[in-house]
Each structure stands twice: as C-alpha cells, then as structure tokens.
Amino acid sequence: MRPLAGKVALVIGGTRGIGAAISRRMARDGAAVAVVYRSRSVEAECLAGVLREQASDVLMIQVDVGDVHALDRAIDDVVRHFGRIDVLVNVAGIAITGPLDDYADDAFDRVFALNVRAPFRAAQKAAAVMPHGGRIITIGSIVADRMPGAGGTLYAASKAALGGMTRGLARDLGARGITANLVQPGPIDTERNPADGPNADLNRAPLAIPRHGSPVEVASLVAYLASADAGFVTGATYDIDGGWGA
Template identity: 45%
Template structure:
C-alpha cells in the first residue's frame, strides 16, 4: 500500500496543513507530485525543496487559470482537490462577496478541476476531494454557507463517480472533522467546543488525513467510489 512510483499526482492547495501532508505522503511514496498554492510562496518553496515536488502558483477561484494548470500536468493518475476557504458568521451580516468567493473555491473549482483532470486521466485514475464532516452536520450557528459548499461536494462526487466509472476512475470525498491546521488550530478558540461533540476528543493530525488519501489512491481503493470517507473522531456520530 502506498507505492506511487511512476504516478503523476497533482494536489490543489498543497502548501500548508492537510495539503502539505498530502504532498509529503505522495512524494514519499515515489510519486511525481505537483501542487498549487495561492499566497504562501515561502511555505510552498520550502515544501518543494523538502519533497522534490513542483510548486505551481494558481488561484483556484480563477477558472481559466485552474483549468490551464490541471491540463498542463498532462495525463494524471491522481488528483487531490484540497484548496478551500472558510467563512463563518451571521448570515445576515456576512460579506456577500466573501461568500461568493468561498463558493467559487469550494464548489466551482473542484468541479472544473475534476472534469479537466478526467479528460486526460489514465485508466484507473483517482479523483479525491477534501470535503468536511460539516457537509453532513453543522452543530453550531454561523456555518450555513460553509456547510452549503461541503454538501455540494457530496452530490458532485456521487455524480462524477458514475460519469467516470466506465474508465475505472474513482471519485471520492474525504470528510475530515476538526484537524490541526492554520485554519483550525488544535489550540484555537473553538477547540473546546468542537471536542465536546467528539468521541475522540482531539483534533486530527494532517498526516492522518493524508494516510487515508493514500489508501484510497492506492490499489486497495479500486472499488471505493462515490463515497464520503469521514475521518472525524466521532464528531458526526
């Protein structure tokens, strides 16, 4: 499990947190890895130097740029769509432009990236989207718009799994719960509240999410498709 020698891998949103763990996982398995970043150039350069992966600056909210980036990688074996953004707050006062950008990054970008990847993807390829347990459950106020985007991913995954299944291409979502990252640090102000919902009362490590992605992307994942693989410490139980 986890030998990706000779595999062409692209991680969208790979410079930090879960994305960086994904890059490390596939690079350590021998994959030829490229990853995108938007604003974290120093982190991206450091990760590229560490892993030998190629850092590519691309904004997932820019459809033309995103499609060109995915297409430019040629025939992919694996694409992991991790780029995402989070906007929380009272829906009556949230900035509408910020919500629209979140929809662009969290919904439109995964769809267009997955479709573009599938145009040239090798037989038996893997499309993995990093979603969220909040697609299933939103237990606190202020998360309606974010939950909307993560629920939308679920429908996309189910539909594309059927569209691409004839070529042996699998399409799945990994749905983390609270995971230690810049966006949601383990010692952040909401940690105690989040842990109160969980059976295992801690944030996940980014490496734990990456290991699940490695399993789904490997040979043992060939019959897993159209699924939501939840890894949340019982947050949604």
C-alpha cells in the same frame, strides 16, 4: 513499498496543513507531484525541497483556483510537464462565516467558486487526461452532515455540494476505472484550527475521541484511496472526525 511509483499526483491547495501532509504522502508513496497553491511562496519552496527528496519530479504552480481560467492554465501546465495526471486531490477551500445577515453580497459567489466550482472544474480537466484507474479525491468537511452552531451556512452548503459532485463523478467515470471519493475531516490540528486555539474545546466537544486529528492521519486515508487497493471504492464519503456524528 512505493505504491504510487510511476504515477503523477496533482494536489490543489497542497502547501499548508492537510494539503501539505497529502503532498508529502504522495511523494513518499512514489508519485511525481504537482502542487497548486495560492500564496506564501517561501513556504511553498520549502515544501518543494522536502518533496524533491522523495519524489521523482516536483512542479509547484502559484495560482488562485477561484479564477477558473487560471485553474485551467495551471492544469494544462501540469499535463505539459508530466504528460498525464493519475491522482487528483482537491484540498483548497475558503470559509466565510458569520451571522446570516452580515454576509457580503459576493460571499456566495466567492465561497462556491473556490469550494465547489474549482474542484468540479479540476476533476473535469484532469479526468480528460487520466488513464484507466485514475483517482479523484476531494477534501470536504464534516459540517456537510452536521452543523454544530450558528454562522456557517455558506461553508456548510458548499461542503454539502461535494457529496453530490462525488457521486456524479463516480457514475460518469466508473466505466473507465476512475474512482471519485470524498474525505470529510472533523477538527484537525492545523494553522486554521489549532488544537490549542480559542475554539479547540468547543470543536472537540462532539467527539468520541476527545482530541484533534492530525493532517498525517487525513493524508493516510487519502493515500489508501489513491492506491490500487481502493480500486473498487467509488462514490463514497469517508468521515475522519473522531466520532463527530457517532
């Protein structure tokens, strides 16, 4: 079965790690897929080849979504190409960490531009063209609820903002049957946070299931939220964290 057949999925930050797994799952489930990415064009083209084996149509757009005008143009390009957006998945994010006194003067603006403003603007733009039953799914982080150590103030603050945004979107768009949900991963085995990396044991220490999760597991949760089966699920936060807060 291909539950997203005939749908168009836009994945922002969809070429690496969790984002790449989500892009592949959207294609496997039958959606035409647009992927927005910032860099590593060779990797993006390799992924595009994989997606084209399953998706009816694939569009790759290279842009820095921290630039709101560039993001607007990218979403306009998606709409021109496909004519619609049924599923929006916001994945792109940045982490600036370190001692509180060491943050650069522009650190707040850089983090919130990418982690909060970009998913808000993408949701605003995509919702304007979404048909009834559209889906908005944002990838946050479990540190929004529990910060395990020092050095992550800005990152945690930006991820916490996504919960309020998601609940607001659910209220604003519910009458149109458009759902908005937030997925908060814990430690996931990616290039940024490898299961055999120097901080891996510390990352796993709070978990009830003592291993890193996989990007495929996150993509499976996103696939459910994008499906018709999740039509009555909105304004919700789903932790996929191995029991981080248990």
